[in-house]
Amino acid sequence: MKKLNxxxxxxxxxxxLARYLxxxxxxxxxxxxxxxxxxxxxxxxxxxxxxxxxxHLGRFTERTKVMYETGGVAYVYLCYGIHHLFNIITNKKxxxxxxxxxxxxxxxxxxxxxxxxxKSKVEASLTSGPxxxxxxxxxxxxxxxxxxxxxQIYILDKTKTLPxxxxxxxxxxxxxxxxxxxxxxxxxxxxxxxKKLKADTPCQE
DNA sequence: ATAGCGATGAGCT
DNA sequence: GCTCATCGCTATA
Numbered sequence: 001m002k003k004l005n006x007x008x009x010x011x012x013x014x015x016x017l018a019r020y021l022x023x024x025x026x027x028x029x030x031x032x033x034x035x036x037x038x039x040x041x042x043x044x045x046x047x048x049x050x051x052x053x054x055x056h057l058g059r060f061t062e063r064t065k066v067m068y069e070t071g072g073v074a075y076v077y078l079c080y081g082i083h084h085l086f087n088i089i090t091n092k093k094x095x096x097x098x099x100x101x102x103x104x105x106x107x108x109x110x111x112x113x114x115x116x117x118x119k120s121k122v123e124a125s126l127t128s129g130p131x132x133x134x135x136x137x138x139x140x141x142x143x144x145x146x147x148x149x150x151x152q153i154y155i156l157d158k159t160k161t162l163p164x165x166x167x168x169x170x171x172x173x174x175x176x177x178x179x180x181x182x183x184x185x186x187x188x189x190x191x192x193x194x195k196k197l198k199a200d201t202p203c204q205e
Numbered sequence: 206a207t208a209g210c211g212a213t214g215a216g217c218t
Numbered sequence: 219g220c221t222c223a224t225c226g227c228t229a230t231a
Contacts (some may be wrong), residue, residue, distance in 0.1 A: 041213070052212070063227060067208050081225035083213050100212060131213050194213095214228080218220080 047096030
């Protein structure tokens with residue numbers, strides 16, 4: 001399958017992109033180890049007018065500056081002092097849109113992922129939850145700003161679409177009314193999802 | 206210079 | 219359901 005290209009990442013509807021990414025394959029080749037998985041859960045964060053976005057109202061700091069780059073680079077940051085969360089930057093330069101990868105379904109390099117996660121058997125918690133995804137794939141802050149069409153981290157397109165569930169984003173209660181936006185997407189009937197809520201609804205296409 | 210806190214996860218009740 | 223580990227980012231001074 002082909003790598004997603006610059007034209008893909010530079011599209012301006014970050015919510016549509018977050019939904020589309022469900023079913024594509026995230027691949028890393030880090031420390032000489034190849035690992036990959038089908039993306040099963042994403043969240044969209046829209047620059048400027050989204051209170052949950054780190055770049056809300058154009059906030060520009062050492063941490064957020066890469067968000068303003070042309071779509072197609074990685075935004076990795078440390079959360080709660082422990083977890084490295086991996087995001088995809090999208091849209092044109094100066095539009096700080098981002099997509100958080102919250103879960104994947106492992107497809108290759110399972111042994112490497114188990115070792116990185118200190119686990120002995122494959123189960124949903126291996127790669128469910130944004131912190132776990134990064135740890136399993138070997139992604140860390142050293143990949144901040146990395147090109148997503150390079151050799152270390154890239155995404156392969158899909159041939160078929162999966163049923164997708166739409167929901168509210170997790171862990172952003174501080175964002176007021178924007179916490180209610182249905183900008184979280186996950187694959188239906190897939191165990192590799194971080195958290196399910198009652199009000200979740202299928203996406204109509 | 207520094208207080209406050211977060212796009213989480215694991216473990217225990 | 220509840221606690222807490224753990225530390226860099228951010229705002230404020």
